Amino acid sequence: MSTPRRAEHRQSKKLSLISLLTGLVTLVVLLTSSILLVGSYESQKKSLTETTLHLNYSNADRISKTMDSLFRSMRGSLEYSADKLSDVDAMTSNQVDDYLDLMRNSSNFFNSITVVEANGLIRNVAPARVGMAGRRITSKASLEALALQKPYISSPYMTSNTKRLIVFMSQPIFSSSDKYLGILSGTLYLQENNILSDIFGNSNVDDSGSYYYIVDSNGRLLYHPDKQLLGEDVSSNKVVQKLMKGESGEQQVRNTSGVEMLAGYSSVPTNGWGIVVVSPISLIHHQLMGHIRTILWYSLFPFIILLIGVMLVAYRLARPFVHLANLVSKMGKEKIVMPEAKPHWSQEADLLTKAVLLAVLNIQKQTDQLTQVAVTDVLTGLMNRRSLENTMSQWMASGLPFSLIMLDVDKFKFVNDTYGHLIGDEVLKHVAEVIVTSLRPDDVCYRYGGEEFVILLNRPEEAFNVAERVRRALEQSRAPIPTRVTVSLGIAHYPLHASEREELIEKADQALYLAKSRGRNRTIVSEG
Known part of the structure; x- marks a missing residue:
C-alpha cells in the first residue's frame, strides 16, 4: 500500500470534530437528563403515593365516622321507642302497629320493625305485609337478643326463608316496674333500599x-x-x-x-x-409516565437545537462553543435565573455546562407547573382539597380564628341521573362561579370533592351571613338545568368548635348533614 493511501486510511479512522462534539454533548445531555428523570420519577412517585394513601385514609375515616354516627342514631331511635312501649301490654294491637309504622316511616332507618314478647311470640310487625305477627322467632340472632335482655346488634347473616342478607338490632322493653316484656327489633336488608x-x-x-x-x-x-x-x-x-x-x-x-x-x-x-x-x-404509574413524557417533550426541542449548535460550531472553529452557548441562551428562557455553576478550567466546557443548566431549568419549570396543577381542581378551576388542607394547617399554626363553611349541592345525584354527568359537570361549574362571585377577594373557596365545596373565612362573625348570601344567590341564579339549584350549608368555627383540622371538618360536615336532614336549602351552624 502506498504512503498516501496509508495516510488516507489512518485519517478515515479518526473521529471528526462534528462526531466528537455531537457525541460528547449527547452523552452529557443524556446522562444529565437520565439523572434528573430518575430523581424526578422517584420523588414524584413517593409524593403521589403518600398523598393518595393519606387521601384514601381520610376518606375512609370520614365514611366510618358517618356510619358510626348513623348506627348510634339507630340505637337511639330503638332505645327511645322501647321506652315509649314500656306499657305495651296496655296498648291495643292497632295502637302498637300505628306506632311502629310511624317509627319506621319517620326515620327510614329499618326495613322492618318488630315487637317480640318475652316468650318469643311476635306481637306486632311493621310493615304488616311481612306477615310474621303471631309467629314465634326462630333465627339465632333474635333468640340470642331475646335471651340477652340488653341492647344487641348482630353480624350480617342470610335469612333461611327469604335468603336476604340482613343486620338485626334490638332494644329490651321493660315495664315501669322493671319487668322484662320482650324486645323491640329493627331489621336492615343490606341488599335493598334503606x-x-x-x-x-x-x-x-x-x-x-x-x-x-x-x-x-x-x-x-x-x-x-x-x-x-x-x-x-x-x-x-x-x-x-x-x-x-x-x-x-x-x-x-x-x-x-x-x-x-x-x-x-x-x-x-x-x-x-x-x-x-x-x-x-396503576393510577400512580399513569400519572408518572405522563409526567415523564411531558419532561421529555419539553426537553426534546432544546436538545435538538443543542446538537445543531454543536455541528455549526464544528464548521466555525473560531467560535466553537461560544456559538453553542448563544444558541442555547436564545431559546426564549431569558426570564429563568441560571443557577451559579462552579468555574471550569476550560472556557468552552464552562459555557457548555451553562447551556446544559438552561435545559435543567426548563425541566424544573415543567415540574413547577405540574405542582400547580396538582393543587387545582380541573373542572371548576377552584383550589382542591390538598390546597384546603395546607391553608387550614397554616392558619391553625398561626393561631388565626376562622370559619369553615361546607356546602353540598342538594339532590345532585338526581341531577346526574336525570340530565347526565356532562350537565352535572356544568351545574358544578355554575355553582363554583356563583360562590366565587358571592365572596370577597380575601375569602377562599375550594372544591372538596364531588358536589361538596368548602369556603374559608378569616371573619368568623360574618360566616353565617356569607353562607346565606351564597345560598340565596344560588337559589335565585339561572342554572344550566330547568329546575332550581340549591345547596345545604354547615358552619364550624376555629377554635370555638374544634382545635384540629379533621375535627373542624367533621363538625362542619355534621352541621351540613343536619341541614340536609331538616329539609335542605338551609344553613346550620355547628352546636359545638
Whole structure:
C-alpha cells in the first residue's frame, strides 16, 4: 500500500470534530437528563403515593365516622321507642302497629320493625305485609337478643326463608316496674333500599379508578361497586384482616384479584365493620409516565437545537462553543435565573455546562407547573382539597380564628341521573362561579370533592351571613338545568368548635348533614 493511501486510511479512522462534539454533548445531555428523570420519577412517585394513601385514609375515616354516627342514631331511635312501649301490654294491637309504622316511616332507618314478647311470640310487625305477627322467632340472632335482655346488634347473616342478607338490632322493653316484656327489633336488608344503601350503597368507581367497599366484622363484603361480590369472604386480604382487629390506617396491598392497590382503611366502632378506600397503583404509574413524557417533550426541542449548535460550531472553529452557548441562551428562557455553576478550567466546557443548566431549568419549570396543577381542581378551576388542607394547617399554626363553611349541592345525584354527568359537570361549574362571585377577594373557596365545596373565612362573625348570601344567590341564579339549584350549608368555627383540622371538618360536615336532614336549602351552624 502506498504512503498516501496509508495516510488516507489512518485519517478515515479518526473521529471528526462534528462526531466528537455531537457525541460528547449527547452523552452529557443524556446522562444529565437520565439523572434528573430518575430523581424526578422517584420523588414524584413517593409524593403521589403518600398523598393518595393519606387521601384514601381520610376518606375512609370520614365514611366510618358517618356510619358510626348513623348506627348510634339507630340505637337511639330503638332505645327511645322501647321506652315509649314500656306499657305495651296496655296498648291495643292497632295502637302498637300505628306506632311502629310511624317509627319506621319517620326515620327510614329499618326495613322492618318488630315487637317480640318475652316468650318469643311476635306481637306486632311493621310493615304488616311481612306477615310474621303471631309467629314465634326462630333465627339465632333474635333468640340470642331475646335471651340477652340488653341492647344487641348482630353480624350480617342470610335469612333461611327469604335468603336476604340482613343486620338485626334490638332494644329490651321493660315495664315501669322493671319487668322484662320482650324486645323491640329493627331489621336492615343490606341488599335493598334503606338508609344504609342510600348513603353507602353507591360506592361507584370514580374517573381515576378509586372506589370504596365495606366489610363486616367477619371479613365479608357488604357493599362493593361489583354487586356480584356482595357476601363474598375477603378475609384473606391483609387490610381486611387489620379491620377485623379493629385497626385503622393506610398501606399498599394486593387485593384478592392480584391487583396492587393503595388503600386507606378505618373501622367502625359501633358495629365492627370496616371501610376501605382504594386506588389502583396503576393510577400512580399513569400519572408518572405522563409526567415523564411531558419532561421529555419539553426537553426534546432544546436538545435538538443543542446538537445543531454543536455541528455549526464544528464548521466555525473560531467560535466553537461560544456559538453553542448563544444558541442555547436564545431559546426564549431569558426570564429563568441560571443557577451559579462552579468555574471550569476550560472556557468552552464552562459555557457548555451553562447551556446544559438552561435545559435543567426548563425541566424544573415543567415540574413547577405540574405542582400547580396538582393543587387545582380541573373542572371548576377552584383550589382542591390538598390546597384546603395546607391553608387550614397554616392558619391553625398561626393561631388565626376562622370559619369553615361546607356546602353540598342538594339532590345532585338526581341531577346526574336525570340530565347526565356532562350537565352535572356544568351545574358544578355554575355553582363554583356563583360562590366565587358571592365572596370577597380575601375569602377562599375550594372544591372538596364531588358536589361538596368548602369556603374559608378569616371573619368568623360574618360566616353565617356569607353562607346565606351564597345560598340565596344560588337559589335565585339561572342554572344550566330547568329546575332550581340549591345547596345545604354547615358552619364550624376555629377554635370555638374544634382545635384540629379533621375535627373542624367533621363538625362542619355534621352541621351540613343536619341541614340536609331538616329539609335542605338551609344553613346550620355547628352546636359545638
